[in-house]
Amino acid sequence: MLNENDAGDRMVFSQELIRAKVGDVIRFVPTDRSHNAQSVRSALPEGQDDFKGRVNKEVEYLVTDTGLTAVICLPHQSMGMVALIVVGNDLSNEAQILDARIPGQGKDKIAALIEEAKAI
Secondary structure (H helix, E strand, O other): OEEEOOOOOEEEOOOOEEEEOOOOEEEEOOOOOOOOOEEOOOOOOOOOOOOEOOOOOOEEEEOOOOEEEEEEOHHHHHHOOEEEEEEOOOOOOHHHHHHOOOOOHHHHHHHHHHHHHHHO
16 A cells, blocks of 8 residues: 555555455555555455455455455545455456445546456
8 A cells, every 4th residue: 555656656556456366365555654455345246255454554355255356445545546356357246346335536446447357
């Protein structure tokens, strides 16, 4: 979780499109202060537990189901600080992710990340 990446983008996750397999553990580390990582309750695969990290604290996410999971930094989601986890190339819950309540630039970035996942 960064205030700025090497490309000059502000309020970003170092990886915004994350490919994973069932059984993987994804670690979100607050490299810069004032960030957290959490799933969006209505934007994850059925059966997958949600997670919510505290601000300035590392959080781990155990992947248990295939599908898409939207991840946000709660303080900066409207600025576009979001990520998308793709598990098993399963995009079947795409509509659910696109319908989730993610404000501002975050919603647009999630849509772009879904398109990027489809293209790969």
